[in-house]
Amino acid sequence: MTDSPFEPPAVVRLEDVDAAVEAPRIRAGEPWAGTEIAGLQYYDYDQTGLDGEPVRPRAGDRLVLVRAPDNEYDPRAVEVWWRNDIRLGHLPRGVAREVAPQMDAGVPLRAYVADAGDGSAWSARALLVGPAVAELHGKLIKHAVAQALEEWRWSEKLAEMRREGDSRARAARFEERLKRARAARLAQAVNTFVAQLPPEPIDEARLPEAGRCIELFDIAHAVGCSRSTARRLAERAGARVEVSMRGWYAASSTVVVTDELRAVLAEWAARPRRRVTVAELV
Secondary structure (H helix, E strand, O other): OOOOOOOOOHHHHOOOOHHHHHHHHHHOOOOEEEEEOEOHHHOOOOOEOOOOOEOOOOOOOEEEEEEEOOOOOOOOEEEEEEOOOEEEEEOOHHHHHHHHHHHHOOOOOEEEEEEOOOOOOOOOEEEEEOHHHHHHHHHHHHHHHHHHHHHHHHHHHHHHHHHHOOOHHHHHHHHHHHHHHHHHHHHHHHHHHHHOOOOOOOOHHHOOOOOOEEEHHHHHHHHOOOHHHHHHHHHHOOOOEEEEEEOOEEEEEEEEOOHHHHHHHHHHHHOOOOOOOHHHHO
């Protein structure tokens, strides 16, 4: 499986392997690229070794890359060696075309076994690390982004087909949940922002004059609150609310406006008290 270019490859996260030293470097931005090892079937790979076992490296082992400019088939050939004296194969022609000029110029390049393979041709993979593969790493990122975008486009197309098919109701419910979730986040952000706003002074002309006896409805209309809130504000200011009873029912509730009540009303009206609700945004 190909590693994601947006996180360190799996082989550098193994313990007690040569490739583990590359993990912090890659996290710090060191370019890297994965590639197959070509020509496995022509050299020492999977041949019987001195111990009678097939010659096969371990994932994470260090590899040696050797330029072979005298190669009759490809002057940009790069040989792949393991343990200095065991040749596994060579880099694929397309990869060698990218890294050979960099190696010739002395640009750093290190290699490790990413996948030991199963003994068959093209089954083993190498991890290349260093500035020499910066361009390859960039191409890998572009490919991954393009693939992700293509997958997203297909998912959007499939979602549209589902909405138009038998699962239309389920898709609609899912969209409604997403819409409400977005509205909840927006409401939270707006209310948090509004709560930080400084108070705005109220126009004194909106407040009832001191000394007047007015109904609670007049206070509610003046500052934009409910009748019950107007009563609480009057009680907070120490103004007594007189209730006129008609039988068992209250005919009116009046209060004499004081300077203290005007100050309480002005303070309450200046606060950013209204909160946006999810229902308003859906």
